[in-house]
Amino acid sequence: MAETVVKIDNLVKRYKELIALDHFDLEIKKGEVFGLLGPNGSGKTTTINCLLSLLAYDKGDIEIFGEKMSPVNYGVKKRIGVIMQNVAVFDELTVYENIDYFCGLYITDKATRKKYVDDAIAFVGLEDFVKFHPKKLSGGLLRRLNIACGIAHKPELIILDEPTVAVDPQSRNKILEGILQLNREGATIIYTSHYMEEVEQICTRIAIMDKGSKIAEGTTEELKRMIKNTETITAEILQLPENVREQIEALEHVYNVSYADNKLVARCTGGRHNLIEILKILQENQVGFGSVYSEQPTLNDVFLEITGKALRDKE
Amino acid sequence: MFSNIFKYEFKSCLRQKAILFWLIAFPIILGCFFKMAFSGIYEKDVVFNAIPVAVTNIEENDILKQVLEQISNSDEALFKVTYTDIDKAEEMLKSEDIKGIIKASDLSLEFGSTGIQQTIVKTFIQQYKTQEKIITDTAKNAPQKLDKVIASLSEKISPNEDIPLHGNPDITIQFFYNLLAMTALFGSMSGLFVAQKNQGDLSALGARRCCSPVNKLTSITATLLAFHAVEMICMVISVTFLRFVLKVDFGSKLPLVYLAAIIGGITGISMGFFVGSFRIKEGVKISVVMAASMTCCFFSGLMSNTIRGTVAEHCPIFNEINPAAIISDSFYCLNLYEDYRRFTVKIISMAIYTVLFTLGGYVLTRRRKYASL
Numbered sequence: 001m002a003e004t005v006v007k008i009d010n011l012v013k014r015y016k017e018l019i020a021l022d023h024f025d026l027e028i029k030k031g032e033v034f035g036l037l038g039p040n041g042s043g044k045t046t047t048i049n050c051l052l053s054l055l056a057y058d059k060g061d062i063e064i065f066g067e068k069m070s071p072v073n074y075g076v077k078k079r080i081g082v083i084m085q086n087v088a089v090f091d092e093l094t095v096y097e098n099i100d101y102f103c104g105l106y107i108t109d110k111a112t113r114k115k116y117v118d119d120a121i122a123f124v125g126l127e128d129f130v131k132f133h134p135k136k137l138s139g140g141l142l143r144r145l146n147i148a149c150g151i152a153h154k155p156e157l158i159i160l161d162e163p164t165v166a167v168d169p170q171s172r173n174k175i176l177e178g179i180l181q182l183n184r185e186g187a188t189i190i191y192t193s194h195y196m197e198e199v200e201q202i203c204t205r206i207a208i209m210d211k212g213s214k215i216a217e218g219t220t221e222e223l224k225r226m227i228k229n230t231e232t233i234t235a236e237i238l239q240l241p242e243n244v245r246e247q248i249e250a251l252e253h254v255y256n257v258s259y260a261d262n263k264l265v266a267r268c269t270g271g272r273h274n275l276i277e278i279l280k281i282l283q284e285n286q287v288g289f290g291s292v293y294s295e296q297p298t299l300n301d302v303f304l305e306i307t308g309k310a311l312r313d314k315e
Numbered sequence: 316m317f318s319n320i321f322k323y324e325f326k327s328c329l330r331q332k333a334i335l336f337w338l339i340a341f342p343i344i345l346g347c348f349f350k351m352a353f354s355g356i357y358e359k360d361v362v363f364n365a366i367p368v369a370v371t372n373i374e375e376n377d378i379l380k381q382v383l384e385q386i387s388n389s390d391e392a393l394f395k396v397t398y399t400d401i402d403k404a405e406e407m408l409k410s411e412d413i414k415g416i417i418k419a420s421d422l423s424l425e426f427g428s429t430g431i432q433q434t435i436v437k438t439f440i441q442q443y444k445t446q447e448k449i450i451t452d453t454a455k456n457a458p459q460k461l462d463k464v465i466a467s468l469s470e471k472i473s474p475n476e477d478i479p480l481h482g483n484p485d486i487t488i489q490f491f492y493n494l495l496a497m498t499a500l501f502g503s504m505s506g507l508f509v510a511q512k513n514q515g516d517l518s519a520l521g522a523r524r525c526c527s528p529v530n531k532l533t534s535i536t537a538t539l540l541a542f543h544a545v546e547m548i549c550m551v552i553s554v555t556f557l558r559f560v561l562k563v564d565f566g567s568k569l570p571l572v573y574l575a576a577i578i579g580g581i582t583g584i585s586m587g588f589f590v591g592s593f594r595i596k597e598g599v600k601i602s603v604v605m606a607a608s609m610t611c612c613f614f615s616g617l618m619s620n621t622i623r624g625t626v627a628e629h630c631p632i633f634n635e636i637n638p639a640a641i642i643s644d645s646f647y648c649l650n651l652y653e654d655y656r657r658f659t660v661k662i663i664s665m666a667i668y669t670v671l672f673t674l675g676g677y678v679l680t681r682r683r684k685y686a687s688l
Contacts, residue, residue, distance in 0.1 A: 052526050054515050074528035082526045088519035092330035093323060104319035105527035149523070 002029040004066070005157055005188045006051065011060030013046055013212075020046045021057070022212040028190060028205075033183050035203030036192040037299060043212040044192040045085060048161050051190075052082060064157065078106055081155030081187075085162045087146045089134050096121070096130040099148050106153035120152035123178060140171025147175065151182060158182055159190045164198060176202050196299040208303055215306050220299065227305040228255065229297045231268040233275055235282070236290035240264055244285045251277055316529055317537045324541035329548075334505050338549035342498040343556050349494065350561045353487035365392040366432045367413045369404035376419040378450050382443065385465045393439070488650070491563045492643035493617040498553050499579030499642050500608040502546045506587025506676075507604055509538045514680055516594060535680060539588065539673070546580035566650035575649065575662065579642035582665045583608075585672035586638065592679035611639035638668055 006028040013021040021043050028034045036044045049055040051062055053071040062069040064076050089098045099117045107113040121127055124144040134142055143163060151158055160179065164172045180202055183189050193199050199206055200220050207217040216223055240259045248264075249257045253271030257264070268274040275294045282289055328334060365387065373380050387394045397404075397413065404416045408425065414432045416425040422440055426433045443450075446464070453464045511517045513535050515525035524534055554576050557563040565572045590604050614637055616623040623640070626633050634640045645661035652658070 054522060054525055071525070074530075077526060077528040080526065082523065084519055084522060086519035088523040090323070090327045090520070092327040097323060097326065101319065101323040102523070102527075104323075105316060105524070105529050108316060108319075 002031060004028070005030050005032075005064065006190065007061075007063040008047070008051065009061045009063075011047070011050060011057055011062065013043075013050060013055065013057040020212050021050065021060075024060070024212065024214060026207060026214070028188065030188050031183070031186070032205055033179070033189040033191060033203045035199035035206040036190065036209060037194070037196060037199045037206055037303075038209030039194055039303075042194075042209040044194075044209055045161055046212070047209075048159055048190070048192060051159070052080070078153075079156045081150045081153065081158040083147050083150035083158070083160045083163050085165060087134075087142055089142075089145055089149060091134050094131050094133055095126055095137070095145055095148075098134070098145060099152050102149040103152035106155075116152050116154060119154075120148040123151070123181070124148040125174065138171075140167050140174075143167050143171060143175065144178075147178065151187075155187065157188050157190070161192050162194070163191075164193070164195065172198070196303075200299055206299070208299070208306070210303070210307050216302065223299060223302050224297050227297060227302050228269045229267050229301050229305060230270055231274055232295045232297065232301070233266045233268065233278055233292070234295070235264045235266075235278070235292040236262055237264050237282070237287060238262055240287065241285065244281060244287055247281045247285070248278055251281075254278075317533055320529070320534060320537035321541045324538045325544055328505060328508075328542050328545040331505075331508075334545070335549075337501045337504060338498060338546065339552050341501070342494055342553045345494055346491065346553075346557050346561055346563075349487075349490050350563070353490065365395040366415075366435060367395045367397070368415050368417055368436060369397045369399050369407050369413045370417045370419055371399065371401045371404050372418060372420040373398045374419075376422075378447065378454055379417075379419050379422075379443065381454070381461070382450065382465050385462065393435070488563065488565075489616055489623075489643070489647070491557055492646040493612055493615050493639065495550070495553060495557070495576055495646065496579060496615055496639040496642035497608065497612040497617055499546075499550065499576065500583040500586065500611060500639055502542075502549075502580045502583030503587030503590065503604045503608055504601070505542045505546065506539075506584035506589075507591035507600055508587075509535065509542050509584070510588050510591030510676060510680060511597065512538060514592070514594075517591075517597070531681065532677070535677065539584070542584055543581050546584055547577045550576040550580040564650075565646065568649045571649050571658065572646060575642070575645040575658070575665075578662055578665045578669070579638075579645070582638055582642070582669045582672070585669045585676070588676040589672040589679075592676040608639070611637050615640035615643050635664075638665070641665055641668075 004027055006026065008024060008026040011021050011024040012019070024043070024047060026047070036047060038044050046055065050057045050060075051064070051069065053062075053069050053073070065079060067073060067076050069076060090101065093101060096117065099120050100113065103113050103117050103120070107116060121130060124147055126141065126144060126148065129137060129141060134145060137145060147160075147163060150160075158179075163179075164175055167175065176198060179189055179191065189202075191199065191203060203220070205217070205219055206223060207214050208223070209215065216226060218226070237259075245257060245259060245264075248254060248266055251266075251268075251274070253268045253274050254266050255269050256267040259265075266274070266278060271277075275292070279292065370379075370383060373383075383394065383396050386392065387396045397407070399407070401416070401418070404413070405425075407413045408416055408427045411427065414426070415436045417436070417440065418425070422444060424437060424440060426436075450461070450464055453461050512520050513524060513531065514521040516522075525531075551573060554565075554573055558565055558569065558572075586607070587604050590600055590607070593600065612618075614622060614626050614633065617639070623634065626637075626640075634644075641661050641664045645658055645665070648657035648661060
């Protein structure tokens with residue numbers, strides 16, 4: 001059985017009356033890419049800050065690498081790499097100097113540090129920008145520098161707190177590929193995000209958070225199996241007669257039908273030929289339709305079904 | 316780790332344009348303005364030579380004549396007196412043979428220009444007016460004590476205590492002293508950044524540092540020393556520019572002027588570090604530091620050379636605790652006093668401030684976990 005890298009037990013954090021973390025438990029094994037998914041304000045960053053001993057908490061225990069985490073547990077801190085939500089670099093130092101500075105907080109040997117810094121630069125693809133100052137970098141490159149500063153010392157546990165916020169899709173993909181590469185090289189990853197697609201794409205296990213509590217945990221497949229919805233069918237229809245809607249609602253595996261803005265949405269649970277059956281009803285009743293498509297449930301559907309609200313605010 | 320933090324903090328600080336502007340460019344620019352503004356009224360031959368004055372209608376004031384005789388015939392003569400009529404006196408004033416006219420009949424004064432010598436004449440007459448009754452009574456009732464009374468009058472304005480015995484007595488040099496004091500206190504801005512950078516709840520950089528395996532004391536000390544080093548460079552540049560480019564005469568103890576400037580700069584940084592360690596908004600802290608620096612400089616005489624006297628008169632303790640006044644006084648003491656006692660006191664005062672501010676900052680930043688971020 002894989003070694004436990006992070007163990008959070010019964011963690012409670014309050015900000016006056018607001019409960020930011022409500023008896024939160026978590027266990028992360030070595031080699032996992034663990035996703036903490038939740039809407040803004042769900043407690044993801046608070047969890048990370050408590051984990052790193054930046055934040056004082058009211059109750060609970062945190063162990064990392066089998067040791068109780070504290071602000072002065074430098075042995076454990078040495079094995080952790082942190083990439084914060086906000087870019088934390090020196091504007092006055094070059095790309096190389098920034099990475100060397102942060103790597104130098106962990107690695108004292110100059111020769112080793114030089115190699116590590118070069119590796120980090122190559123890893124994030126900033127070879128052509130080593131002499132640039134952060135202000136000259138684009139948002140995506142700046143995020144990559146932020147990542148390089150956090151991982152240059154080759155940590156065993158890497159914590160990434162929303163590293164792709166405000167990053168273009170191309171840079172986002174590079175960052176995600178890089179995270180998987182780090183994991184392949186042996187690092188355990190904790191990844192927080194409110195972008196469900198990213199979490200689905202890279203995480204081996206996911207905990208969904210809301211209002212400071214863990215509402216579900218498992219692999220993507222396990223999470224999707226927790227909900228009723230197995231398929232959502234959408235059809236563009238100019239006019240949907242009431243009797244046709246009733247026929248669709250009567251189908252065995254359809255449990256919810258809605259029609260708004262010329263869109264019919266039928267949610268199904270189980271069944272293998274739901275799309276064919278719906279199309280058949282439409283043809284028999286001579287109802288014209290535009291595009292028709294079927295979607296598998298997403299983590300957003302999981303979140304929606306468990307909490308009754310969408311995971312992400314409309315952007 | 317320490318050397319690595321020091322190296323990069325030093326580089327980072329040295330590349331901060333705002334810091335370089337306020338610590339190097341601004342004092343140089345202001346110094347040039349001062350030089351231009353004061354070059355016309357620069358006086359070197361004041362105080363120590365007897366001030367030539369003309370006295371009119373002396374026959375109407377015997378007591379004044381006695382007083383003037385006594386203080387102009389002593390070893391440390393304050394005035395070189397010419398008794399004459401008003402027309403002649405005015406002619407002498409025009410041709411700058413004398414610095415002022417004392418009209419004995421009503422004790423009014425007339426000057427051709429303003430300056431420290433005129434101020435001394437004015438002060439003398441004011442003193443005389445306030446003590447005229449005592450002098451008159453003494454002359455009548457105990458003439459044997461008159462010498463002592465007159466001596467006490469002249470002592471209050473004579474160069475035996477407050478007016479120096481050597482060095483550059485130019486009154487405008489105070490502005491340059493205060494300019495250096497201001498530059499030193501502007502170091503508080505960089506001290507503020509030191510605190511910000513090391514606090515996990517004040518900046519993202521601080522949070523990242525708190526996650527690293529570096530002891531907070533090590534991190535703060537290395538950063539503070541790096542900023543001290545930059546401040547030191549800035550102060551050396553400022554003093555060098557004032558002394559060798561603008562030819563400001565700081566007296567003969569230039570190495571100690573550099574020392575005082577450097578220690579003043581360190582005091583400034585520690586002040587900023589202390590303020591920066593409070594958990595309040597950055598903008599508020601910047602405002603507090605700037606306002607405190609400017610207020611201290613204002614009351615030490617950066618904008619007006621009379622404000623120091625006013626403060627000394629109404630709240631003398633403020634001049635003793637005002638960091639800007641302490642820094643500018645250290646230059647003043649060096650320039651004008653032979654002995655180092657006063658200078659040493661000022662340096663010790665700065666050192667005490669530095670230690671208190673730095674310790675205060677450490678205490679405020681020693682927190683390892685934060686209630687909120």
